[in-house]
């Protein structure tokens with residue numbers, strides 16, 4: 148059994164990890180932390196886990212994390228980088244759901260996250276947690292910086308078109324118009340996520356620049372092998388879960404001649420968690436709710452030169468906790484689907 152620790156078990160991604168790992172056949176939950184709720188039984192705080200999770204929250208200091216095989220950080224940015232070195236030195240694998248190990252350039256990290264990076268020497272070793280791109284490296288890794296929620300959807304939507312230098316779309320001027328449910332902002336109290344503020348309302352935010360822009364461009368440029376430029380605009384929608392990304396890209400002459408539907412179907416045919424929908428489809432966020440699946444549809448309106456790619460995912464599952472369980476499975480040589488065989492919840 149893999150001994151698992153979770154730092155930050157009271158947040159939305161933490162409780163989602165608990166939900167998934169409690170059904171995982173190869174996992175033993177050793178420690179779940181909360182500074183505020185230490186001592187309380189997990190199932191007392193989250194009755195949905197009664198009968199599934201028996202342990203109580205402990206403080207990060209009392210949690211005996213060095214006795215685990217792997218520790219997930221479901222914490223705000225800046226927490227994992229303070230503890231990663233000690234855990235790695237104790238032989239514990241680290242999976243950070245926050246952004247501490249996503250950006251390779253520490254100056255860029257400081258620019259977007261307004262804090263110094265405290266272990267820049269680990270940045271080169273850290274592997275970006277997006278299995279459809281980095282599967283082989285993840286299998287060998289001991290430190291993972293999980294892909295962000297929006298960046299997962301945008302990179303999956305563009306992957307088949309630009310991989311390994313492919314020139315099927317113009318690699319500058321791409322637009323990613325993305326919408327997220329409110330759980331994307333986390334469980335902490337904030338005015339913007341109050342019911343009266345976020346329900347019956349719809350708005351863009353961070354239009355001037357969102358911290359996922361550099362992550363998306365770093366990832367796409369690595370996939371392409373040359374710079375990729377994109378404008379990313381996030382929106383807050385009155386849903387609880389879900390991300391819907393609409394990506395606009397201009398086809399090159401080679402792209403106009405290609406069968407893009409077939410290209411997507413073939414690229415993702417062997418991927419357990421990416422579903423390419425039939426031509427003409429419009430995927431809905433509720434078709435992936437609670438599951439680790441991303442669904443993609445490709446359109447070419449009016450047979451023109453603009454490609455429109457639609458991607459939906461559950462921000463808390465494929466966008467965070469589910470994908471990190473997928474990554475854990477790869478790191479421990481387990482079947483990728485273990486613990487993730489969940490049918491989406493309707494309505």
Ligand SMILES: NC(=O)C1=CN([C@@H]2O[C@H](COP(=O)(O)OP(=O)(O)OC[C@H]3O[C@@H](n4cnc5c(N)ncnc54)[C@H](OP(=O)(O)O)[C@@H]3O)[C@@H](O)[C@H]2O)C=CC1
Pocket residue numbers: 154155156157158159160161180181182183184207220221222223224226244245246295296330331332333334335462463466467
């Ligand atoms: N929500 C989403 O859709 C996604 C979130 N993420 C990322 O995952 C991380 C967690 O997000 P989310 O679950 O939404 O956040 P929440 O705000 O819901 O939860 C944060 C958790 O971290 C704990 N925590 C806060 N500060 C510290 C600290 N200094 N040391 C130890 N524990 C701490 C909190 O518990 P306590 O204060 O009691 O210790 C709480 O359990 C974030 O970095 C986020 O960016 C990634 C993808 C998607």
Ligand SMILES: CC(=O)N[C@@H](CCC(=O)OP(=O)(O)O)C(=O)O
Pocket residue numbers: 244245246294295296297327328329330331332333381383
């Ligand atoms: C709706 C909402 O507020 N979403 C968050 C993104 C989700 C998140 O927490 O960020 P990571 O994926 O980087 O970990 C935001 O825009 O800041």
